[in-house]
Amino acid sequence: MDNTQQSQWRKAMSEFKTLKKRRWSKRQKKEALWGLLFVSPFIIGFLGFMFLPMLFSFVGSFTNYNVTNRMDFIGLNNFRRMFTQDELFTTSLYNTAYYVLFNVPLTTAGGVFLAVLLNRQIRGIRVFRTIFYLPSILSGVAVYVLWMQLLSPSSGLVNTILSWVGISGPAWLFDPQWTKPALILMRMWSVGGAMLLYLATLQNVPRQLYESAEVDGAGSFKKFLNITLPMITPIIFYDVVTSTIGAFQIFQEAYVMTEGGTGGPANSLLFYNLHMWNQAFVARNMGYAMAMSMILFIIVLVLTFINLKLAPRWVHY
Amino acid sequence: MNKISWGKKMRYGLVLTAAPLLLAACGDGGTANEGGGDSPATDGDTNNESGEEVSLEFWSFWGSGPRRDAIEAIVEDFNESHDTITVEYVYQPWGDIWTKALAAIAGGNAPDVIVQDINSVRQRAEGQEATNLQSFIDEDDISGDFYPQLWDTVVYEDEAYAIPFNTDTQVIFYNVDALEEAGLDPETALATWDDIEETARTLDEGSEGNWETIGFYPRWNIGADVWALNADGGVSWFDEEGNVAINTPEKVEALEWLLEWQDYYGTDTINQYEAEFGQGVADPFISGLVAMRGQNINYYTNLKENAPEDFNFGIAPLPEFEEGNGNWSWGGGFVLEIPENTAHPEESYEFIKYLTSPEVQERFGLNSFDIMANMEANENLMTHEELDEEGQMVYEMAHQNLESTVITPVPLNAPDYISLVNTQIDAAFLRQKTAQEALDDAQESVENLVEQYQ
Numbered sequence: 180m181d182n183t184q185q186s187q188w189r190k191a192m193s194e195f196k197t198l199k200k201r202r203w204s205k206r207q208k209k210e211a212l213w214g215l216l217f218v219s220p221f222i223i224g225f226l227g228f229m230f231l232p233m234l235f236s237f238v239g240s241f242t243n244y245n246v247t248n249r250m251d252f253i254g255l256n257n258f259r260r261m262f263t264q265d266e267l268f269t270t271s272l273y274n275t276a277y278y279v280l281f282n283v284p285l286t287t288a289g290g291v292f293l294a295v296l297l298n299r300q301i302r303g304i305r306v307f308r309t310i311f312y313l314p315s316i317l318s319g320v321a322v323y324v325l326w327m328q329l330l331s332p333s334s335g336l337v338n339t340i341l342s343w344v345g346i347s348g349p350a351w352l353f354d355p356q357w358t359k360p361a362l363i364l365m366r367m368w369s370v371g372g373a374m375l376l377y378l379a380t381l382q383n384v385p386r387q388l389y390e391s392a393e394v395d396g397a398g399s400f401k402k403f404l405n406i407t408l409p410m411i412t413p414i415i416f417y418d419v420v421t422s423t424i425g426a427f428q429i430f431q432e433a434y435v436m437t438e439g440g441t442g443g444p445a446n447s448l449l450f451y452n453l454h455m456w457n458q459a460f461v462a463r464n465m466g467y468a469m470a471m472s473m474i475l476f477i478i479v480l481v482l483t484f485i486n487l488k489l490a491p492r493w494v495h496y
Numbered sequence: 497m498n499k500i501s502w503g504k505k506m507r508y509g510l511v512l513t514a515a516p517l518l519l520a521a522c523g524d525g526g527t528a529n530e531g532g533g534d535s536p537a538t539d540g541d542t543n544n545e546s547g548e549e550v551s552l553e554f555w556s557f558w559g560s561g562p563r564r565d566a567i568e569a570i571v572e573d574f575n576e577s578h579d580t581i582t583v584e585y586v587y588q589p590w591g592d593i594w595t596k597a598l599a600a601i602a603g604g605n606a607p608d609v610i611v612q613d614i615n616s617v618r619q620r621a622e623g624q625e626a627t628n629l630q631s632f633i634d635e636d637d638i639s640g641d642f643y644p645q646l647w648d649t650v651v652y653e654d655e656a657y658a659i660p661f662n663t664d665t666q667v668i669f670y671n672v673d674a675l676e677e678a679g680l681d682p683e684t685a686l687a688t689w690d691d692i693e694e695t696a697r698t699l700d701e702g703s704e705g706n707w708e709t710i711g712f713y714p715r716w717n718i719g720a721d722v723w724a725l726n727a728d729g730g731v732s733w734f735d736e737e738g739n740v741a742i743n744t745p746e747k748v749e750a751l752e753w754l755l756e757w758q759d760y761y762g763t764d765t766i767n768q769y770e771a772e773f774g775q776g777v778a779d780p781f782i783s784g785l786v787a788m789r790g791q792n793i794n795y796y797t798n799l800k801e802n803a804p805e806d807f808n809f810g811i812a813p814l815p816e817f818e819e820g821n822g823n824w825s826w827g828g829g830f831v832l833e834i835p836e837n838t839a840h841p842e843e844s845y846e847f848i849k850y851l852t853s854p855e856v857q858e859r860f861g862l863n864s865f866d867i868m869a870n871m872e873a874n875e876n877l878m879t880h881e882e883l884d885e886e887g888q889m890v891y892e893m894a895h896q897n898l899e900s901t902v903i904t905p906v907p908l909n910a911p912d913y914i915s916l917v918n919t920q921i922d923a924a925f926l927r928q929k930t931a932q933e934a935l936d937d938a939q940e941s942v943e944n945l946v947e948q949y950q
Contacts, residue, residue, distance in 0.1 A: 246602045247836075248624040264948050266941060267915055320591075333768035334778070350767035355926065442915055445922035449915065460595050462912035463623060 187496075233476075240470035245463045257470035268471070270446050271454035274359065278450065279426040281363045287418055290373030291411070295403065297374070298381045308378070315371030323435040326365045327352065352436060355447035362432055362448065373418050377411060384410045412494045420486050427479050428452055451475055550843045551582045553607035555597065557590040566863035574850050581843045583609075597835065601625050606835035608844040614649050614660065614829040615905045621652035622908060627834040630655035632845050638852070642869045643898050649905045650831055659852050660869035662860070663829035664792045665894055665901040666718055668692075668815070669799075672808040674699055674709070674787040686812045688819055689727075689753060692788070699787040704762050710786045713766060714757055716773060718790035718814070720921050722826040724750045725902055727817040730824040732904040733917055733942070740910075740942045742917065743935040746817065751924055751931035758925060782807065790814065792827075793897070796890045797865050811893045813900070827901040829869065867894040874898075909946050916941040 203211070215222075240257055244250040261268050297308050314322075329336045330351040338348030351361040388406045397405070430452035434440045440457060442449030451471070459468035554571065558564045564587070571585045586607065588596055594613065600606040612620065620626045633639060633656050639647050646660040668686055675682055678698050685695040696711025714723060725732045727750035728741070735741040758766065769780050773789075780786040782803045799809060813823035832848045834841050850856055857873035860866060862882060868874055877883065877891040907913065917938045924934035 245623050246598055260948055264944065266919075270919075327771075331771040334772065350764070353767040353770060354763075355922065441918065445926060446915060446919050457912060457915070460598065463619060464912075 236469040236472055239466050240473045242466045243464075244466035244469065246465050250466070253466070257467045258474075260467065261470060261474065267442075267446065267449060267454055271449045271451045274447065274449055275427060275429065275451040277359055278363065278429055279423060281359075282366055282426045282429075283419060283422050285363065285367060286370050286373060286422055287415060289367055289370040290377050290418065291408075291415065293370060293374045294377030294381055295407065297378060312371040312375055315369040318369070319431070320435050322368075323365075323432055326368075327436060330361055330365075353444060355443070355445035358443050358447040362429075362436075365432070373422070376414055376418065380411045380414045381407065409495045413496055416486075416490050416494045420483060423482060423486070424479055427475060430456065549580055549582065550840050551584060552609060552840060552844055552847060553586055554583050554609045554847065555586050555588050555593060555607045556611035557588055557593045558611075559587045559589065561864075563860075563864045563866070566860050570851065570856055570859060574847060578846075581846065583847055598625065601835045601837075604837065606838055608834065608838050608840060609847055610833050610835060611661065611830050612658065612833045614646065614658075614663070614831050614903060617650045617658045617831055617833070617905065618652045618908055619906055619911060620833070621655075621657040624836050626657040627836050627838070627841050627844075628655055628657055629659070629834070629845065638849070641852070641854070641871060643871055643901075645898075645901065645903050646829060646869050649903050658831035658833040659848050661830050661832050661852060661857075662866040662868050663827050663898070663901075663903075664794050664867055665827040665897045666722055666790060666814060666825045667793050667893060667897055668712075668788055668790050668812045669781060669795060670788040670810050670812060671781070671784065672810045674784070675810075682810055682812055686788070686815050688816045692815045696788065704765065707761075707765060707785070709784070710761065710765070710769070710780075712788040713761055713769075713786070714754055714790065715766070716770060716786070716789050717792075717795075719826075720751060720754055720925075721904075721917070722790075722814070723754060725826060725904075726750070726814050726824040727753075727821070729822060730900065730902050732826075732902060733913070734904075734907050738907060738909065740939055740946065742939040742942060743932070748931050748935050750817070751921070751935060755924065755931060793867060793890060793894050794865060796886075800865075800886075811889065813893075813897050823897070823900050825897055825901045827898070827903055829903070831869075861891070865890065867891070867898070871895075909949050910942060913942045913945055916945060 239250070241252055241254060242250045243253050243256075293311055297304060297311060330338075332338060332348070332350040332353060335348075335351070337351070341348040349357040351357050384407060388410075389402055392402050392406060429450050433443065433448040433450050433453045434456070437443035437448050437453075440453050440461075442453060452475075455468045455471045455475075458464045458471065556567060558567050568585060571583050575582050593610070597606065597610050597612070612626075617626070621628075638659075639656070642660045643663065646663055647656075650656050650658040650660060670682060670686065672682070675685060675695070678695075680695055680698065684691065686692050692712060699709055699711035701707070701709040721733065724747040728744050728746040731741055731744070733740065733742050741747075769786070772778055772780055779798065779802060781789045782799065793811065796811075799807065803809070814825045816823055832851060834844045834848070838844065851860075852870055854870050854872040854876065857868040857870040858876050858880070861868045861873055861877050862880060865887070868877075874891055874895045878888055878895060880888065880891075883891070920929070920934040920938035920941065923929045923937075924931050929937065
């Protein structure tokens with residue numbers, strides 16, 4: 180697979196080069212212009228709302244900016260404070276890493292699992308697909324408040340159901356050992372988005388592969404392992420990359436579920452972005468928060484780079 | 497043929513997807529212009545002497561219920577009684593208002609008056625986010641109208657930057673019937689820490705896993721920080737000179753006392769009921785499961801809404817650490833501020849003065865049961881004929897309790913210290929550290945933080 184991929188890449192590059200050299204006809208130019216016009220909302224949005232703020236953040240990370248009346252250049256002080264003095268920086272980084280480590284594999288596996296189940300041709304399957312997708316269109320504070328009630332230690336639905344099978348459930352959001360698992364569990368609720376992607380891909384897996392495998396006597400598990408899974412690896416890869424980036428940005432859940440963003444019991448829900456937000460808007464250390472955002476950017480960049488480098492080993496295009 | 501029609505489809509598709517985006521972009525621009533349009537129009541008439549009309553934008557987070565009704569009626573009355581000033585009341589959601597305000601101030605299109613948090617006035621004064629009001633105070637000194645500790649919070653480098661609006665104070669609510677049945681007199685049963693502990697043991701019924709009545713658990717809705725300042729003669733984590741005062745012997749003792757309570761009832765029981773406070777009729781205090789609980793005095797509105805008619809409750813100050821130590825309690829509140837660089841500070845101040853005058857404060861309190869910052873207003877409410885006995889009692893209790901209520905503004909030399917302290921306190925309650933170790937570590941962490949800000 181490695182080789183074919185490389186050759187494909189080379190082919191694409193050489194085509195791109197000839198494209199560059201080719202002189203464009205009037206019609207092509209016009210078409211290109213139209214193309215640019217159509218993507219311009221994104222380009223303008225990206226420049227105005229992403230690139231410029233990022234650039235400003237980069238500059239601000241070397242200052243003691245407080246949003247209103249202070250912006251002095253202080254060199255690397257913010258970064259020094261982050262790595263040598265700020266106790267909560269390491270806590271927040273640990274909490275976030277923990278969350279990413281469990282959330283990404285679980286939501287990916289959950290998405291694939293659900294999609295495979297919902298790919299069956301049985302009566303009423305469309306209804307089931309809708310039901311499983313529905314939670315992911317609900318979002319925001321209402322869902323978190325709902326979950327706070329579901330996870331309530333004595334009267335919550337989760338512990339009530341656990342008690343039916345003789346398990347005395349934990350105190351979830353009140354016990355620092357269980358706060359992060361509770362949040363990870365909660366996030367599984369919106370696995371529907373990824374599921375939809377997988378479902379679409381599953382329907383594109385050629386039937387004849389399964390048929391020939393059946394002729395060879397493969398069972399459903401073998402078919403799944405050797406046909407389904409390899410065929411959907413590009414989407415798994417896409418899902419892993421985007422959900423890793425998304426998981427690092429966890430904020431809203433913790434902000435809502437820990438009264439005003441205090442970080443929960445023993446700071447167990449003090450995620451990176453929550454600490455950053457507190458620094459920016461509670462302590463008015465916007466410069467420090469900007470420096471934190473730069474570090475997060477680098478972490479995510481490195482992880483995405485590693486993901487891309489590892490991809491050819493397991494992703495089959 | 498097929499190909500062409502597909503291409504066409506694509507193009508239509510693109511136009512269809514792009515259109516809402518463009519429209520949304522235009523829409524945004526439109527609202528932004530509307531917002532901004534106010535300022536140039538009103539920029540010209542800074543001088544109100546000429547009798548020109550000035551319109552003010554007033555932001556608060558009172559979006560529903562009696563507070564919203566009250567403030568809207570008050571604003572309407574103000575507009576009717578002032579020919580040249582029109583106030584427009586704008587509701588901003590609780591979660592957004594102050595970040596929005598910060599962005600608006602930084603962007604130069606701030607509203608004229610904002611309801612802000614009482615604890616961070618100095619922070620905003622230092623950051624030049626709020627207008628210095630000292631010249632108005634010099635002209636007409638109203639500082640004596642307010643509870644002194646509230647006024648203290650608005651003063652930065654000897655000058656005022658806000659006017660206090662309302663406040664709150666923490667007290668003990670007790671079930672009168674439960675105490676009477678046990679033959680206890682609230683006056684003496686809740687006087688000191690030892691008294692309340694003894695009372696709780698008398699009222700306790702049942703045992704671990706099977707409680708019928710829980711007498712009292714001090715950390716239900718009253719923080720360890722409040723018990724610590726109660727024990728330490730009203731000194732919060734920072735003393736009056738601004739020094740870190742976390743591991744004082746009294747505070748260590750307070751934390752040890754709280755740990756004993758935790759051991760007594762057990763964390764399972766505590767966590768179990770904690771989630772249910774404030775959930776309307778399921779509230780364990782209303783259902784009679786908990787006989788005494790600490791809470792902001794404004795909890796009265798919950799009781800009024802959810803408790804049955806014959807529910808008989810009383811209010812007492814937080815018990816004294818030891819006799820003669822003082823019933824120290826803690827409170828918060830909100831202030832009215834004029835953001836820096838707005839066009840009409842004089843008219844805005846006139847509006848603020850109106851909102852903080854005794855009559856208007858009284859009116860707001862009457863409708864919302866908020867404890868007002870203006871002393872005269874609270875005193876009037878103590879005997880107000882429109883309030884029933886319970887309502888009058890709430891104001892009487894509040895007025896009395898405010899004498900020993902401490903407000904803890906964010907220290908400028910360590911604005912984000914609280915998470916550091918909470919981490920250590922949580923460690924103590926998780927039994928990872930002793931009370932002494934936890935507070936020693938907190939002391940060190942916060943001192944280290946203060947250094948980071950120097």
